[in-house]
Amino acid sequence: MPTTLSVNVNAIAMLRNRRDLPWPSLENLGRIALQAGASGLTVHPRPDQRHIRFSDLPVLRALIDDEFPQAEFNIEGYPSEDFLALCERTEPEQVTLVPDDPSQATSDHGFDFRADQEMLKRVVGRLKSKGMRVSLFADGDGDVEAVRLAKSTGADRIELYTGPYGGCYDDPALGATILEKLGQTADAAFAEGLDVNAGHDLTVANLPALVKRIPKLAEVSIGHGLTADALEYGMAETVRRFRRACGQTI
Ligand SMILES: CC(=O)[C@@H](O)[C@H](O)COP(=O)(O)O
């Protein structure tokens, strides 16, 4: 099974929010991405709604339900009560829990599975009891014990935080070292029976080596780099380029 591509529309929302106007439209660009073969849409709402607004969620939920019933909605965020209630209202196929502080500009680390063990068990159980798949944002540092603890929360997947890997676009030797650690973390997850997603700062240039090292990578969620490419190539062609970089035949 080749790695699937979930298109994160956060960056499009950020562009829209520059004005009090409804464009660029998340619904229209989400539709183009799904028509071009993306497997789903990802949003990462934050409490200040600086990009995704809570009101965007029903619109994207309806787009998937009405026009792309095979696609998945993935909602990412810190498991506050408000976030959990938002997930319960929206019923995404997947929730990705991320240990973000509201003041963070973007996600920059995975969970501390030792410190957050009990909280995660509670939250994962709550979401899974409502039928949602749960993935936990994890550092790809080769910490096998952390992966074992992630599994013991009851989660289905981990999402490897690939920011440091993406940041090595101009340093291939360091990129290769980081990639090997990501690969070791994924190997440990597979050994525990966890599936593995990945995301943050992935691009057409750095995806092929990632999926080569982790051939069983289930899904990548990509926003920033994909939106940048969409400005250059258009959304549909960009999705096809990223799908090819994931190893999909199209
Ligand atoms: C968890 C993760 O890496 C992404 O959700 C990232 O946080 C995207 O959010 P922004 O587009 O707000 O940076």
Ligand SMILES: NCC(=O)COP(=O)(O)O
């Ligand atoms: N989970 C990662 C994600 O959704 C997108 O991250 P980025 O491509 O915007 O860095």
